[in-house]
Amino acid sequence: MEFSMILIPAAILAGLGLFFGILLAVASRVFAVKVDERVPQICEVLPGANCGGCGYSGCEALATAIVEGKAPCSACTVGGHTAAKKIGAIMGVTVVKRHRMRAQVMCSGGEEYAVKKYAYEGAQDCLAAARLAGGDKLCPYGCIGLGTCVAACPFEAIRVEKGVAVVDYRKCEGCGACVGACPKKLIRLIPFKSAHWVGCMSSEKGGVVTKQCKVGCIGCGICQRACEEGAITVNGFLAEIDYSKCTNCGKCVEKCPRHIIWSAERQENGLYLHRL
Numbered sequence: 001m002e003f004s005m006i007l008i009p010a011a012i013l014a015g016l017g018l019f020f021g022i023l024l025a026v027a028s029r030v031f032a033v034k035v036d037e038r039v040p041q042i043c044e045v046l047p048g049a050n051c052g053g054c055g056y057s058g059c060e061a062l063a064t065a066i067v068e069g070k071a072p073c074s075a076c077t078v079g080g081h082t083a084a085k086k087i088g089a090i091m092g093v094t095v096v097k098r099h100r101m102r103a104q105v106m107c108s109g110g111e112e113y114a115v116k117k118y119a120y121e122g123a124q125d126c127l128a129a130a131r132l133a134g135g136d137k138l139c140p141y142g143c144i145g146l147g148t149c150v151a152a153c154p155f156e157a158i159r160v161e162k163g164v165a166v167v168d169y170r171k172c173e174g175c176g177a178c179v180g181a182c183p184k185k186l187i188r189l190i191p192f193k194s195a196h197w198v199g200c201m202s203s204e205k206g207g208v209v210t211k212q213c214k215v216g217c218i219g220c221g222i223c224q225r226a227c228e229e230g231a232i233t234v235n236g237f238l239a240e241i242d243y244s245k246c247t248n249c250g251k252c253v254e255k256c257p258r259h260i261i262w263s264a265e266r267q268e269n270g271l272y273l274h275r276l
Helices: 002-030 038-045 059-067 080-091 126-130 148-152 177-181 206-212 222-226 251-255 264-268
Strands: 101-105 158-161 164-167 187-191 196-198 232-235 238-241 261-263
Touching: 038 059, 038 080, 059 080, 101 164, 126 148, 148 158, 148 177, 177 187, 196 238, 222 232, 222 251, 251 261
Parallel strands: none
Antiparallel strands: 101 187, 158 164, 196 261, 232 238
């Protein structure tokens, strides 16, 4: 009698376990989310950096977007054209080669050049400092220099020196993570082989700029007149380079009275915060 009292409940429990097990197995098949086999194939091609430079949360999210037609096969800047070609083969499309890009900080207002309006002693974060009247530099376009971009870079390709963020081109993969992290929007992606850039983003008139920074662009137009290719123009008191026209001749660098047009060679030699 006692044995049957134990056996019956055990059998009932075993039966219920089997029933629910079968039910769960059926449900997992019925409600299973079907994954396109191309998604894991593309994930194997992607570098796995999960940097977010493509605009998606990670490589798997990008792979899904590519399969769904929401992102191009060349969306991963880190993988470059090699990865894009392999992804194109998986998707059955031809991928046109894209030019490699790199990040460039468009500011030269270091500690010795930019005029300060107050002493900042808050959190070491550019976003936090930007909430206090745009940061401690008088120039509203100046690099805050607290390293929010440094923390955002998954490749350790950017650092802060003398109050200004500086990019190490040898490490930069052009993912754009620093571009999105900068509250002043001072970092841009430019063609990797570009030798020159204007190290300023201020659109203020020259008289205002000279009071805010010793090296800011004053929009004088001398560089524009010196460029025979028409690759540099002054728009809103700020010189800008059209990289589709620039031949890297360097005449704008030589003629600029403020020495605000920089060259990659000068930065590689550690001269990015010093005047010629």
